[in-house]
Amino acid sequence: MKTANTGLRIHRRLAPRLANAALAALALIVVLGMAEIVIGSGRIRWNIIVEYLFAPAVLNGVAMTLMLTLVSLLGSMMLGTILAAMRISRNRVLETIASAYVWFFRGTPVLVQVVFWFNLGLFLPQVTIGSLSLPINSLVTPTTAALLGLLLNVSAFMCEVIRGGLIAVDNGQTEAALSIGMTPTRALLRIVLPQAVRVIVPAAGNLAIDLLKATSLVYVIGTREILGTTQSIASQTFYVIEMLIVASLWYLFLVSIASFGQSRLETYLARGLSTAGRELPRANLG
Amino acid sequence: MTFVQENHQDDIVRMKGLTKAFGAHLVLKGVDLTVRRGEASFIIGPSGSGKSTLLRCVNSLETYNDGELWVEDYLVGAEKRGDAWYEARPRVTAARRARIGMVFQRFNLFPNMTALDNVTSGLRMVLGQGRREAEDRGRELLDRVGLLDRAGAYPAQLSGGQQQRVAIARAIAARPSLILFDEPTSALDPELVGEVLAVMRDLVREGMTMMVVTHEIQFAEEVGDTVHFIDGGRVAESGTPADVIRASRNARTSEFLARIR
Ligand SMILES: Nc1ncnc2c1ncn2[C@@H]1O[C@H](COP(=O)(O)OP(=O)(O)OP(=O)(O)O)[C@@H](O)[C@H]1O
Ligand SMILES: [Mg+2]
Numbered sequence: 001m002k003t004a005n006t007g008l009r010i011h012r013r014l015a016p017r018l019a020n021a022a023l024a025a026l027a028l029i030v031v032l033g034m035a036e037i038v039i040g041s042g043r044i045r046w047n048i049i050v051e052y053l054f055a056p057a058v059l060n061g062v063a064m065t066l067m068l069t070l071v072s073l074l075g076s077m078m079l080g081t082i083l084a085a086m087r088i089s090r091n092r093v094l095e096t097i098a099s100a101y102v103w104f105f106r107g108t109p110v111l112v113q114v115v116f117w118f119n120l121g122l123f124l125p126q127v128t129i130g131s132l133s134l135p136i137n138s139l140v141t142p143t144t145a146a147l148l149g150l151l152l153n154v155s156a157f158m159c160e161v162i163r164g165g166l167i168a169v170d171n172g173q174t175e176a177a178l179s180i181g182m183t184p185t186r187a188l189l190r191i192v193l194p195q196a197v198r199v200i201v202p203a204a205g206n207l208a209i210d211l212l213k214a215t216s217l218v219y220v221i222g223t224r225e226i227l228g229t230t231q232s233i234a235s236q237t238f239y240v241i242e243m244l245i246v247a248s249l250w251y252l253f254l255v256s257i258a259s260f261g262q263s264r265l266e267t268y269l270a271r272g273l274s275t276a277g278r279e280l281p282r283a284n285l286g
Numbered sequence: 287m288t289f290v291q292e293n294h295q296d297d298i299v300r301m302k303g304l305t306k307a308f309g310a311h312l313v314l315k316g317v318d319l320t321v322r323r324g325e326a327s328f329i330i331g332p333s334g335s336g337k338s339t340l341l342r343c344v345n346s347l348e349t350y351n352d353g354e355l356w357v358e359d360y361l362v363g364a365e366k367r368g369d370a371w372y373e374a375r376p377r378v379t380a381a382r383r384a385r386i387g388m389v390f391q392r393f394n395l396f397p398n399m400t401a402l403d404n405v406t407s408g409l410r411m412v413l414g415q416g417r418r419e420a421e422d423r424g425r426e427l428l429d430r431v432g433l434l435d436r437a438g439a440y441p442a443q444l445s446g447g448q449q450q451r452v453a454i455a456r457a458i459a460a461r462p463s464l465i466l467f468d469e470p471t472s473a474l475d476p477e478l479v480g481e482v483l484a485v486m487r488d489l490v491r492e493g494m495t496m497m498v499v500t501h502e503i504q505f506a507e508e509v510g511d512t513v514h515f516i517d518g519g520r521v522a523e524s525g526t527p528a529d530v531i532r533a534s535r536n537a538r539t540s541e542f543l544a545r546i547r
Contacts, residue, residue, distance in 0.1 A: 175347055176394035180408035180456065181384025183376050190411055195398055 061229030080158030105156035114149030146218035165196030205262035303353035331516035387457030447478030
């Protein structure tokens with residue numbers, strides 16, 4: 001590097017660049033070695049993977065995974081916002097109810113919750129709404145049980161993510177909103193929440209990606225999402241590894257899209273604000 | 287509970303024995319204070335004496351524990367049904383706050399909105415005015431505080447003095463009957479204080495009713511109609527600036543003034 005004005009020269013250091021090149025080479029060797037083990041074994045029928053990747057049954061599974069993810073996500077945003085508002089409210093009853101909800105649904109595994117909803121009929125065989133009486137088993141299909149379990153569970157986490165965003169907004173914002181005549185609810189929704197979104201989005205994005213993958217758990221109750229579909233094909237055809245690869249490719253693809261969307265959203269939300277374009281400090285690892 | 291008398295016509299704020307405690311900490315110990323319509327009322331006093339708390343009680347940002355606080359014809363925190371007063375519902379309190387402007391020490395502009403959107407926020411989101419109508423009024427207000435050319439700027443792009451002028455424009459947008467100022471110049475660099483005081487001086491000239499907590503004693507002396515010296519949660523002395531600031535006979539007031547000058 002040579003400064004333009006004075007011609008003073010600062011020499012590049014070679015050592016960190018050599019170390020970097022060596023690390024890259026090592027990583028490449030590891031990856032190639034693993035690929036050799038998997039591909040070179042000759043046990044994987046690649047044509048099967050290609051054949052099943054876009055098979056109608058698999059595509060239906062993808063659609064089911066997307067549906068489970070999006071519905072649970074949107075539902076948890078609404079329920080999570082309500083719970084977060086309850087948790088930060090001064091009303092002790094509301095606060096306690098929301099805290100208890102979070103404690104319970106965050107404290108038990110999502111798989112347990114899903115299986116519980118699926119077996120609801122065991123101790124609650126009938127629901128009666130007015131004069132109408134319905135057997136629970138006609139309401140609780142694998143899909144509704146999966147949705148219910150995922151939505152209620154992820155709402156508890158979403159509540160905490162949203163609450164973190166809300167309390168990150170300076171209290172002066174609420175006071176200013178109240179002082180111009182907003183009701184507390186309106187101040188929360190119109191002034192505080194929009195500012196909290198910038199804090200909420202990164203964490204909520206991670207939650208969404210976790211949720212996308214957690215939908216695979218519900219295959220145990222027979223829901224036909226990506227894993228359920230591919231597992232059922234595998235059990236009929238014995239293409240066990242191939243079907244796992246098909247499932248993995250789809251998850252990787254969907255998560256990549258979600259990550260891309262998340263980073264675009266973060267860039268968009270940062271516009272016009274003082275922190276726009278500000279880079280996080282990067283650790284200097286040479 | 288019975289109340290001695292309701293608010294007098296000419297009084298916009300009347301406090302009688304106003305008492306406020308945070309937990310066991312008694313902050314206001316029976317404040318008696320009246321603000322007349324059209325008056326510029328200044329509140330001075332040492333740090334921690336309860337000035338902000340007093341001001342915040344007027345628009346219900348704080349609740350009070352005892353005594354009476356009347357604004358216009360209502361008892362703050364209560365609404366009348368029949369002959370009795372009940373706890374005010376949130377939307378009643380909100381509607382009352384819309385009639386009182388407030389300017390904060392730290393400006394508290396909405397950072398995700400432009401200067402113009404900040405000024406029109408109450409008009410649009412509380413009074414339900416259309417964008418056109420609200421923005422016409424918003425531009426008129428920005429012009430009054432000398433910031434029409436910065437209408438599209440975000441708060442982060444404005445200096446402290448400019449932000450506080452936008453905040454004043456926001457506070458007066460809905461034509462409130464009273465404005466509360468809580469140390470409006472304390473967070474500003476010294477060279478920016480003047481531009482904010484100039485805007486406030488204009489408001490006083492127009493006959494705006496205001497309660498101002500400040501350490502700008504000279505300004506209080508210049509434009510104030512009344513000055514209240516608060517000490518230890520009580521009004522120690524009230525009167526014209528001439529009485530309280532120039533010729534105080536109260537030892538605590540004199541001591542305080544000597545200290546901050
Ligand atoms: N939310 C609160 N909770 C507990 N104590 C509080 C709270 N707000 C204020 N106080 C206390 O009440 C007292 C009076 O506070 P206040 O802010 O009204 O004083 P002030 O006269 O405005 O002082 P300053 O000039 O420093 O702004 C202080 O001792 C303060 O610590
Ligand atoms: Mg104060």
